[in-house]
Amino acid sequence: MWKPDRNSKKPLYAQIADHVEQRIAFGEFPPGSLLPSERKFAELLGVNRSTVILAFDELRSLGIIESRTGSGTRVSRTKWGAIPKHTPNWKRYTEGGSFLPNLPFLRRIREALAQHPELIDFASGELSADLAPVREISTLMQEKLHAPYLGYDHPQGYLPLRQALVDFLDQYRSIPTTDSSILITSGSQQSLYLITQCLLSPGDAVAIEDPSYCYSLPMFQSAGLRLFRLPVDANGIQPEDLRDLHKQHRIKMVFLNPNFQNPTGTVLSDERRKSLLELSSELGLPIVEDDAFSLTAFESSPPPPLKAIDQHGSVLYIGSFSKIAASGLRIGWMVAPNSVIQRLADARMQMDFGLSIIPQQAAEQFIRSDYVGPHLDRLRVELLFKRDLIIEAMQREWKELVSFAVPRGGLHLWCKIKPEIQESKLLEESIKQGVVFVPGTVYGSDSGYIRMTFARTRSDEIGPGIAAFARALRALL
Structure with a gap:
């Protein structure tokens, strides 16, 4: 956020007036648009209200802005030439579109x-x-990171990283998989986004935990999905609640966070895990398992993920380095049937042509190193x-x-x-x-x-x- 330079010889009010005029010229404040109040503007810029009053007086004297009692201060509609020019109504555009803003x-x-x-x-x-392994990753990048090829990478992600994840998931989460069944993403949220956009359709009914981190993500509503809630108690969700929801609404997919659930911290009990997987197999219902927190277990080993005991290929497994290493690496992964991986990899390539190769190399070196366990x-x-x-x-x-x-x-x-x-x-x-x-x-x-x-x-x-x-x-x- 721009702030006036207190070391400049130019007065603060003049800097503010120039900045506002520039933003108006760039179309950020179109003719007729309402400016922040003097008090709010002063708070945002960290200056006295009197300084903002002087800046607004300067802009009013030039005919750039105009103020009316009870209506606030607006960008002038007449300053911009004898024939009014029309700037796009960006407010209307930003309030439109199908992708909803954050809560x-x-x-x-x-x-x-x-x-x-x-x-x-x-x-x-x-x-x-x-808490991040900054020193370890820095050492590995200096010692072992070779000059990467800086072109587009494989649609599923850097192959050595996917191969390293095969060993990592087997050792730490007891999940057997292959590199062809792994998709590298820029964190768990991109995995969820790809699933909601590519595997589901507007109007589909999905089940989420109540309360649930998923509820805070507008991507579900943006995709036109109907959300139905599964109450969480001290042992997680009740599988029979899912059966009832499926009967009523024909649930197409269920999104779960079984270990140290966000936000409640609960763990889905072993008995309910088995019942849930049996129900999923009976109904042919996919489960999206977000396993962000298992490796943070404080005092004992966490229960195995649903994916580790899934005998019917019902679980799409999502993981990430964000909660166990460094969110800035932006490295996540999904384990799923190869047909699903191929579909989502194709969609991801349409979005960004793949992730940067450098953080993928850093992540691969880290999980192969002797640093990860300590x-x-x-x-x-x-x-x-x-x-x-x-x-x-x-x-x-x-x-x-x-x-x-x-x-x-x-x-x-x-x-x-x-x-x-x-x-x-x-x-x-x-x-x-x-x-x-x-x-x-x-x-x-x-x-x-x-x-x-x-x-x-x-x-x-x-x-x-x-x-x-x-x-x-x-x-x-």
Whole structure:
């Protein structure tokens, strides 16, 4: 985001006036469009309101903008020549199209973090910088990364990486597969996007967990899919609920996160896993298994993925490095029947002609190296430490106001706020206090739940962050 240069000899108000005039000339603010209020503009730019008033006065004197009491400040319609010229109505275009924007709460959180980088971040679902294997990957790139071919790669992804993933998935997740059954993607979300766009049609009914990370992704609604919910309890979903939904709505596909589910942290029980796979085979119903968090299990080995015990080829398995190594690598994968892989690889090539070869090489070298095992051990220890820190801080600061189940893996704590409170007001008050979180309704839950991610914050920020949230909560009670 542009900011005026306080070291420049040019006055701040003049810099702002020039910047606004340039954006108007570039068509970002078409003739007749409403500008932000003086107060809002001052907040965005980090200046006094009086500075913005001077800048707007300068633009008004040139006839570039005009203000009316009660109507705000707009770009002038008459400045641009005797015969009015028509700039495309970009607002109408941006509000159109079939691909929906992110949910308002998520946009507000992103906006707050962009404006105030010092906020303590319990919202972002990723690892902190100190948990990523930066030094290990840097060493491997210096020592072993050969000069790559910088042309288009294989549609399914870099072959040595797919071959390395065959061994990795067998060793760490007990999944037997072949390189021809793996598609490399730019993370789990691209895998989900390809599935919703290529394997399903508008109007199809799909089942998701309730609450579910999938509910926060507008790609499902953008694809015209009908979402039906499977309630999650302490042992995951009930397979019989899926049977009932299938009878009523002819479910075409089910999307699950069986291990350390996002956002609740629950684990699907062994008994329900077996029943679910039997039901899937009986109905011919595909299961999309998003296995982002299994390798973060804190105290014991997690249950095997559904894919590892799938005897009928019903499961499309999705994984990623984002939650176990580095989200910036943008490396994910899908394991599926070759016919599905070929269909999705063709679609992906139409989108971007394949991923960059360099991060794929880095990922391949990392998972073949001696670093990966020690890194995963350290990751689990550090995440367990942060989990215990956030629980201790919650019990100290606001034990009487919240309840939660202790997760055995993953990055998140799913909390129920006991007193009734308006989510939007709680989020805004939390931002004022210097902390952000994700309201539970983002994931389709009833009001009163929140997701607190403990992996993104530094250890020394967790206590102060929970104290800040407690102040926000008490301020509204």
